[in-house]
Amino acid sequence: MLFPTITFAVFFVVVFLANWFLMPFPRPWRWFMLGASYFFYGFWNWRFVGLIVLSTLVNQFCAVRIAQAPADRERRAWVATAVVANLGMLGYFKYYGFFVESINGVLEGLGMDASLPLLQVTLPVGISFFTFQALSYVIDVYRRKLQPAPPLDFAVYLAFFPQLVAGPIVRGTELLPQFRGRRDPRRIDASRAFYLIAIGLAKKVVIADFLAANLVDAVFASPGQYGNIEILVAIYAYSVQIYADFSAYSDIAIGVALLLGFRFPDNFNAPYTAVSISDFWRRWHMTLSRWLRDYLYVPLGGNRGGALLTRRNLMLTMLLGGLWHGAAWRFVIWGGLHGLWLVWERRRGPSRAPVWLQRVATFHLVTFAWVFFRAESLSTAGELIGRLFTAWGGGVDDLSISIVLAVAVGIGAQYVTRPAVDRVLAGFSRLAPVAQGATLAVTFLVIDSLANEGVAAFIYFQF
Numbered sequence: 535m536l537f538p539t540i541t542f543a544v545f546f547v548v549v550f551l552a553n554w555f556l557m558p559f560p561r562p563w564r565w566f567m568l569g570a571s572y573f574f575y576g577f578w579n580w581r582f583v584g585l586i587v588l589s590t591l592v593n594q595f596c597a598v599r600i601a602q603a604p605a606d607r608e609r610r611a612w613v614a615t616a617v618v619a620n621l622g623m624l625g626y627f628k629y630y631g632f633f634v635e636s637i638n639g640v641l642e643g644l645g646m647d648a649s650l651p652l653l654q655v656t657l658p659v660g661i662s663f664f665t666f667q668a669l670s671y672v673i674d675v676y677r678r679k680l681q682p683a684p685p686l687d688f689a690v691y692l693a694f695f696p697q698l699v700a701g702p703i704v705r706g707t708e709l710l711p712q713f714r715g716r717r718d719p720r721r722i723d724a725s726r727a728f729y730l731i732a733i734g735l736a737k738k739v740v741i742a743d744f745l746a747a748n749l750v751d752a753v754f755a756s757p758g759q760y761g762n763i764e765i766l767v768a769i770y771a772y773s774v775q776i777y778a779d780f781s782a783y784s785d786i787a788i789g790v791a792l793l794l795g796f797r798f799p800d801n802f803n804a805p806y807t808a809v810s811i812s813d814f815w816r817r818w819h820m821t822l823s824r825w826l827r828d829y830l831y832v833p834l835g836g837n838r839g840g841a842l843l844t845r846r847n848l849m850l851t852m853l854l855g856g857l858w859h860g861a862a863w864r865f866v867i868w869g870g871l872h873g874l875w876l877v878w879e880r881r882r883g884p885s886r887a888p889v890w891l892q893r894v895a896t897f898h899l900v901t902f903a904w905v906f907f908r909a910e911s912l913s914t915a916g917e918l919i920g921r922l923f924t925a926w927g928g929g930v931d932d933l934s935i936s937i938v939l940a941v942a943v944g945i946g947a948q949y950v951t952r953p954a955v956d957r958v959l960a961g962f963s964r965l966a967p968v969a970q971g972a973t974l975a976v977t978f979l980v981i982d983s984l985a986n987e988g989v990a991a992f993i994y995f996q997f
Contacts, residue, residue, distance in 0.1 A: 600682075687714075727789040742782060780992070834847040852872045855872075905919060
């Protein structure tokens with residue numbers, strides 16, 4: 535079920551009304567929200583609802599055992615069991631084909647018989663996100679930052695529909711306490727919620743889907759048919775597309791949760807205004823960045839073992855972070871490039887270049903890496919990069935003012951300051967309810983009039 539659809543709108547109206555009607559009755563509310571979240575997920579493929587149920591049972595069982603274990607050895611054994619179970623499930627559904635193809639390729643290169651069976655495994659939507667949430671819950675219980683939640687609370691937490699499919703990655707320490715508190719519908723930040731939903735819809739259907747349908751998909755599918763100018767603009771356009779697409783999902787998820795009375799952490803903060811790669815990762819998919827830092831980089835040793843080990847830990851974290859995004863070598867290369875740049879920045883120290891130059895350089899490094907992220911194969915990525923420097927004199931038939939404008943708006947809008955946004959929200963909140971409704975109606979009509987026909991799946995549904 536996609537956010538920008540009539541189906542979701544009907545679903546959410548029902549959930550919104552039931553959410554506030556059942557709010558004084560905690561247990562019925564939990565059962566209703568769990569059922570609604572399973573329905574939301576099962577709308578794509580009901581068979582995989584069982585996967586979330588299994589993940590819930592396994593992780594809750596391990597968390598309780600960790601909390602009850604009298605000795606550190608037992609606690610470590612149970613957290614290891616949870617980690618193996620989660621990564622095993624993720625590995626089977628997401629990485630089985632990748633590892634088998636890679637091993638078969640190595641064996642063939644050595645002249646040996648490559649006979650490992652290659653099964654066709656369907657990748658469940660959102661498995662990377664709810665697996666990481668489950669891991670953070672169990673590890674936080676192990677670290678004594680969190681007590682095991684009641685089973686029903688944990689089940690709702692893991693399946694909570696606003697962020698189930700593509701984040702933000704919300705930790706148990708952030709969401710579970712909100713289930714126990716009383717929510718007041720009169721204290722909802724409705725202005726911010728509707729602003730986020732409207733901005734998210736605009737990013738998705740007006741910018742991201744438009745750029746994909748009118749340039750990006752065609753150029754990345756057949757780069758040999760395009761000249762260097764078209765390829766260059768398409769690469770810039772994909773940088774804007776993936777930001778607009780992914781941040782749109784996060785915006786809508788945060789807005790929807792706000793209307794239900796819950797607060798999620800922010801996931802994006804103008805990433806293309808970053809002055810370095812490390813600054814970029816403090817702004818891009820922030821909940822994943824913090825997850826990788828706290829549950830991977832720090833356990834590896836972080837920056838505690840000297841310069842060489844710190845660089846190793848940075849590189850391993852980014853390589854594994856790249857692999858988390860997809861089961862292909864192109865994602866490993868994408869993560870590796872970011873790892874190399876982070877290592878180089880740490881070795882170089884603070885830059886003395888003008889801020890505008892740092893921003894331009896960072897944006898182009900990030901944009902270059904997106905080529906490997908988006909291309910269907912390494913050979914396609916190589917062809918795209920090669921034609922940037924060889925396919926001179928090609929036409930620009932597929933370019934239009936609308937495409938250039940969408941790219942410019944996608945980048946330029948990130949320079950709108952937070953105080954300016956706050957002033958708009960404050961002005962909206964002061965309007966009478968009828969005026970607010972009319973403003974929202976006009977906004978949604980304008981978005982609908984500018985949108986392409988149909989709504990494409992969000993990019994991060996694949997991960």
